[in-house]
Structure formats: structure tokens, C-alpha cells
Amino acid sequence: MRVLVLGKTGQIGHELCKLLDNKGITYHAPDRSELDICDSARLQICMEDYQPTIVVNAAAYNNPVMAENEPSRCFAVNRDAVAELADLCNRMNTTLIHASSYRVFDGEKQEPYTEKDPTNPIGVLGTSRLQAEQQIRERCPKHIILRLSWVISDRRPNLLRRQTEQMIKHREVYVTPDQLGCPTPASEVGRVMMAILQQVDCGAEPWGTYHYxxxxxxxxSGFAEIVIAEASQVWELKVRKLIMAKMDSREGFKPPANATFECTKILNTFGVHARPWRNALSGIIRHYHEEQEYEKQEYEKQEYEEQKDN
Ligand SMILES: NC(=O)c1ccc[n+]([C@@H]2O[C@H](COP(=O)([O-])OP(=O)(O)OC[C@H]3O[C@@H](n4cnc5c(N)ncnc54)[C@H](OP(=O)(O)O)[C@@H]3O)[C@@H](O)[C@H]2O)c1
Known part of the structure; x- marks a missing residue:
């Protein structure tokens, strides 16, 4: 197996690379400075030079608010580059594993979404995700599209970090009680991708779309209460009150109210069980705290050195 990982500095790419390292699997993971996926010529050269058997695309434009203001940038990364990648994978008989999102749905369904539910994205980001999926299905039959709910980790902007940062700085934190999701640790996504990679490498051909x-x-808001309980073990939090806000007040438009999935298909196909997120939360928060403390100390050390020099 030779894996090309795109998006190595992101939440998912980072965790997947750690697992590939641990398992001693051969992979190549160029960062954006080495390979901008929108540069189709360089993408082709990278594919031809490395000759991967599997490509994992975890590179994406992920900001829903900015996407409304710069749709062409969002579509270039999330749809057009993915279409190009799908073409290349097809031509080279390479499997494409692509991370997609709950944003392909409008969130109006009352139960968890299945893979068979009709899509209906809200906003530019969701539309770009759906169009990427369509491009992959049309261009590269050997694909796995893995749709994910909220992804959390100690790096990059995500729900957990956003809430924690606000709780450290503010007495009042705005949360929405009517948005439902399944916070999924990025390490869990890495574990699931690993399971898929290994089965594909063994010759399984389970092409299609999966929810995890x-x-x-x-x-x-329920998540925020649990985050307060965990984060207050390591931080002096300022937050005293959670303010219940309307869903559309943060992103400028209403994000999908329901980001929960039925995960039976991935269980039956790959034997992947959904694990509870709570077990991982304390570890992620503690690691995030350690990183922040380390950065603070490094900053203070640098300031001290600068003052000494002056
Ligand atoms: N985050 C979530 O809550 C969530 C939820 C559902 C699904 N997903 C899916 O999971 C995937 C990855 O999410 P994530 O949370 O790991 O994302 P992330 O942390 O925002 O990372 C995105 C990665 O893409 C890279 N990237 C962006 N534009 C690029 C370009 N033009 N060329 C090359 N690399 C580029 C970034 O590089 P830089 O470091 O240089 O920016 C970064 O490595 C996305 O496809 C998303 O649909 C995420």
C-alpha cells in the first residue's frame, strides 16, 4: 500500500499520518506549500511521481462564513480540485477516499441521516461538498466518500476549541440548544480511515458513500456544559453563564440543525463500531491545555531573551 494523504496539517490528516507512522505504512503527505491541490499540473506531477495505490483527501476549505463571501475560492478547493483528483485517480486506477460532511443535508430530518436520504445543502460550503461528491461519483468509480459529523480535536478551529476559547475569555458564552450533532474526535476518524485503507488494500471493493x-x-449547548465540567479541571474558566442563542446568529445563516448519522452501513461493511465521544474528551482537553501552556512558556522565554538583548 502506498498512500497519498492530502491535508496533512488538518485535524483529520494529522491523526491519519500519526496512525500510518505507527503502523509503518508507506505514505507521502505534502503540505499546502508543497502541493496546493488547486494547482492541477502539480497535482498530476505529484500523483505520477509517487504512484499511490490509495489517495486520502482530507484537504478542504472549511469556513462556512467566509465561503459565503468568497464562493469561487471555496468551489475551487472543494469541488474543482476534487474533480481533477478524481480524474487522476481514475486514470491511474487508484482508490480515492474522500472526507465529506453532514453539510450535504439541510438538517431538517428528525432522525439520524442515512446514506439513502436525499441531500439538500444550505449555503456555499454545503453545496461545494455535495458537488465534490457528485464529481467523484461521475469520474472515479473506485471511491469511498466518508461523510462526517462535527469533528473535534486539540488543533485547528473546531467546536470544542471555539467553545473552550470563549469559556476562558468570557463570562457569557453563546450556544445553540437546537443544533444536534455527534462530536467525533479526529483520532476516531483516523481509526475509521485506517480500517477502510486496510480492507481496500486486502482487495475489498466496497465503493460508495458511508456515514460515520x-x-x-x-x-x-449540552456539549458546552460537558466541556465546562472537563475544561475547568485544567483551566481557570471565566464563563459564568451559557446564553441560548438562535442557530443563525453565528454563521449568518442557519446551519443544519441535525448533524447526526445512522452508521449501520459502515458497521456492516467494514466492521467499524461507533464509539462514544465522551471517553476521548478529557484527553483532548488536557492535551490542548498542555500545548497552550507550552506556547505561553515559549513566548515568555522569547520575550525575556529579547529584553535581555535590549
Ligand atoms: N471540521 C469538521 O467539523 C468537519 C465536519 C465534517 C466533515 N469534515 C470533513 O473533513 C475534511 C477535513 O476536515 P478537517 O477538520 O481535518 O479540516 P482542517 O483541519 O480545516 O484542515 C484542512 C486541511 O486542508 C488543507 N488545505 C486547504 N486548502 C488547501 C489547498 N488548496 N491545497 C492543499 N491543502 C489545502 C489545509 O492546509 P493548511 O494547513 O495549509 O490550511 C489543512 O491541512 C473536510 O473535507 C471536511 O469536509 C470536517
Whole structure:
């Protein structure tokens, strides 16, 4: 197996690369400075030079608010580059594993979404995700599209970090009680991708679209209460009150109210069980705290050195 990982500095790419390292699997993971996926000529050269058997695309434009203001940039990364990648994979008989999102749905369904539910994205980001999926299905039959719910980790902007940062800085934090999701640790996504990679490498041909999220759906406000309990073990939090806000007040438009998935298909096909997110939360928060403390100390050390020099 020779894996090309795109998006190595992101939440998912980072965790997947760690697992590939641990398992001693051969992979190549250029960062954006080495390979901008929108540069189709360089993408082709990279594919031809490395000759991967499997490509994992975890590179993406991920900001829903900015996407409304710069749709062409969002579509260039999320749709057009993915279409190009799908073409290249097809021509080279390479499997494409692509991370997609709950944003292909409008979130109006009352139960968890299945792979058979009709899509209906809201906004530019969701539309770009759906169009990427369509491009992959049309151009590269050997594909796995893995739709994910909320992804959390100690790096990059995500729900957990956003809430924690606000709780450290502000007495009042705005949360939405009517948005439901399954916070899925990026390490879990890495584990699931690893399971898929290994089965594809063994000759399985389970092409198609799959849903994965951690078990135990929770509202954004319910999640915030649990984050307060965990984060207050390591931080002096300022937050005293959670303010219940309308869903559309943060992103400028209404994000999908329901980001929960039915994960039976991935269980039956790959034997992947959805694990509860709560077990991982304390570890992620503690690691995030350690990183922040380290950065603070490094900053203070640098300031001290600068003052000494002056
Ligand atoms: N985050 C979520 O809550 C969530 C939820 C559902 C699904 N997903 C899916 O999971 C995938 C990855 O999510 P994530 O949370 O790991 O994302 P992330 O942390 O935002 O990372 C995105 C990665 O893409 C890279 N990238 C962006 N534009 C690029 C370009 N033009 N060329 C090359 N690399 C580029 C970034 O590089 P830089 O470091 O240089 O920016 C980064 O490595 C996405 O496809 C998304 O649909 C995410």
C-alpha cells in the first residue's frame, strides 16, 4: 500500500499520518506549500511521481462564513480540485477516499441521516461538498466518500476549541440548544480511515458513500456544559453563564440543525463500531491545555531573551 494523504496539517490528516507512522505504512503527505491541490499540473506531477495505490483527501476549505463571501475560492478547493483528483485517480486506477460532511443535508430530518436520504445543502460550503461528491461519483468509480459529523480535536478551529476559547475569555458564552450533532474526535476518524485503507488494500471493493460519527448525539449547548465540567479541571474558566442563542446568529445563516448519522452501513461493511465521544474528551482537553501552556512558556522565554538583548 502506498498512500497519498492530502491535508496533512488538518485535524483529520494529522491523526491519519500519526496512525500510518505507527503502523509503518508507506505514505507521502505534502503540505499546502508543497502541493496546493488547486494547482492541477502539480497535482498530476505529484500523483505520477509517487504512484499511490490509495489517495486520502482530507484537504478542504472549511469556513462556512467566509465561503459565503468568497464562493469561487471555496468551489475551487472543494469541488474543482476534487474533480481533477478524481480524474487522476481514475486514470491511474487508484482508490480515492474522500472526507465529506453532514453539510450535504439541510438538517431538517428528525432522525439520524442515512446514506439513502436525499441531500439538500444550505449555503456555499454545503453545496461545494455535495458537488465534490457528485464529481467523484461521475469520474472515479473506485471511491469511498466518508461523510462526517462535527469533528473535534486539540488543533485547528473546531467546536470544542471555539467553545473552550470563549469559556476562558468570557463570562457569557453563546450556544445553540437546537443544533444536534455527534462530536467525533479526529483520532476516531483516523481509526475509521485506517480500517477502510486496510480492507481496500486486502482487495475489498466496497465503493460508495458511508456515514460515520461518534455515538451519543448531543446539542451544542449540552456539549458546552460537558466541556465546562472537563475544561475547568485544567483551566481557570471565566464563563459564568451559557446564553441560548438562535442557530443563525453565528454563521449568518442557519446551519443544519441535525448533524447526526445512522452508521449501520459502515458497521456492516467494514466492521467499524461507533464509539462514544465522551471517553476521548478529557484527553483532548488536557492535551490542548498542555500545548497552550507550552506556547505561553515559549513566548515568555522569547520575550525575556529579547529584553535581555535590549
Ligand atoms: N471540521 C469538521 O467539523 C468537519 C465536519 C465534517 C466533515 N469534515 C470533513 O473533513 C475534511 C477535513 O476536515 P478537517 O477538520 O481535518 O479540516 P482542517 O483541519 O480545516 O484542515 C484542512 C486541511 O486542508 C488543507 N488545505 C486547504 N486548502 C488547501 C489547498 N488548496 N491545497 C492543499 N491543502 C489545502 C489545509 O492546509 P493548511 O494547513 O495549509 O490550511 C489543512 O491541512 C473536510 O473535507 C471536511 O469536509 C470536517
Amino acid at each position: 460519527c461518534a455515538s451519543e448525539p448531543v446539542s451544542e
